[in-house]
Amino acid sequence: METLDAFDRRFPDETTCRLALQAARWPDGVRCPQCGTDKVYALKSKPFYWLCKPCGNHRFSVISDTIFENTKKPLLIWFKVAYLMLIAKKGRSALEIHRTMYGDPFTADYHTTWYMCTRLRAAMRNQEWIKLMGDVEVDETYIGGSNKNRHASKKKAGKGTASKIPVIGAIARKGNVVCQMIENADTETLTKFVRKTVSGRVDLLATDEHSGYRYLKWAPYPHETIGHSQGEYVRGKVHTQTIESFWSLIKRGIMGNYHQVSKRYLPLYLAEFSFRFNNRKNPDIFSELLSRC
Numbered sequence: 001m002e003t004l005d006a007f008d009r010r011f012p013d014e015t016t017c018r019l020a021l022q023a024a025r026w027p028d029g030v031r032c033p034q035c036g037t038d039k040v041y042a043l044k045s046k047p048f049y050w051l052c053k054p055c056g057n058h059r060f061s062v063i064s065d066t067i068f069e070n071t072k073k074p075l076l077i078w079f080k081v082a083y084l085m086l087i088a089k090k091g092r093s094a095l096e097i098h099r100t101m102y103g104d105p106f107t108a109d110y111h112t113t114w115y116m117c118t119r120l121r122a123a124m125r126n127q128e129w130i131k132l133m134g135d136v137e138v139d140e141t142y143i144g145g146s147n148k149n150r151h152a153s154k155k156k157a158g159k160g161t162a163s164k165i166p167v168i169g170a171i172a173r174k175g176n177v178v179c180q181m182i183e184n185a186d187t188e189t190l191t192k193f194v195r196k197t198v199s200g201r202v203d204l205l206a207t208d209e210h211s212g213y214r215y216l217k218w219a220p221y222p223h224e225t226i227g228h229s230q231g232e233y234v235r236g237k238v239h240t241q242t243i244e245s246f247w248s249l250i251k252r253g254i255m256g257n258y259h260q261v262s263k264r265y266l267p268l269y270l271a272e273f274s275f276r277f278n279n280r281k282n283p284d285i286f287s288e289l290l291s292r293c
């Protein structure tokens, strides 16, 4: 992404922001958010407002039915918050974003900044995905819990995971990641997730030896496992290192920025990290986010 200076030059005022949102929302022309028709009429007296005749002269604006609706914050502020989130590869807390925007955290209302961050993360959840292809790695992990538990889990595998939240993910080595919070890492959950997210025509499906993956070879995946318990980490193309680096990015991000995360917000952080990862080569990740707001 561009530097902050370049970003400020790209969006110097509210009108420029509205034009950018309009273009991202309706790349093929303005449509009524209620009925979807393009037979809408721009209000001459009010820029960025339209009327929809089929909806009984329903009036809507460029921010209607977006996350930007019902806040008193100008798009300029929203855009800056979104920019600060998108450039932080390791994540950035709402408090840190708030400080960057306003200086002292107690001179402006921090709750609004927190709310904006949460809404932006929710928008990042709106990714449509196609089933993963190529060489795919699937792995489960546990996120959250206190520092005490982290150390315990390092010493003794399996211990200290009680307060942690299980998460499953699949990553195409040259493509996208899909991950989600799960209730538990049992065979049914893992198998369902793989069937939902991974194409049956992959070249390779690599996992560790977790017994929950044992039915995948019947399913009909070219499934290979790597024997972590025997100290085996790479066997030719068979490894899970790509998804493991993604997990460590999330874990370091969450521990470093938020210290801990609850079940309620974990899906939003997963969405944020996945969105940044999946758009790592997208030269205009910002407009991509706008189109989902």
Ligand SMILES: [Zn+2]
Pocket (backbone or CB within 6 Å): 032, 033, 034, 035, 036, 037, 052, 053, 054, 055, 058
């Ligand atoms: Zn309509």
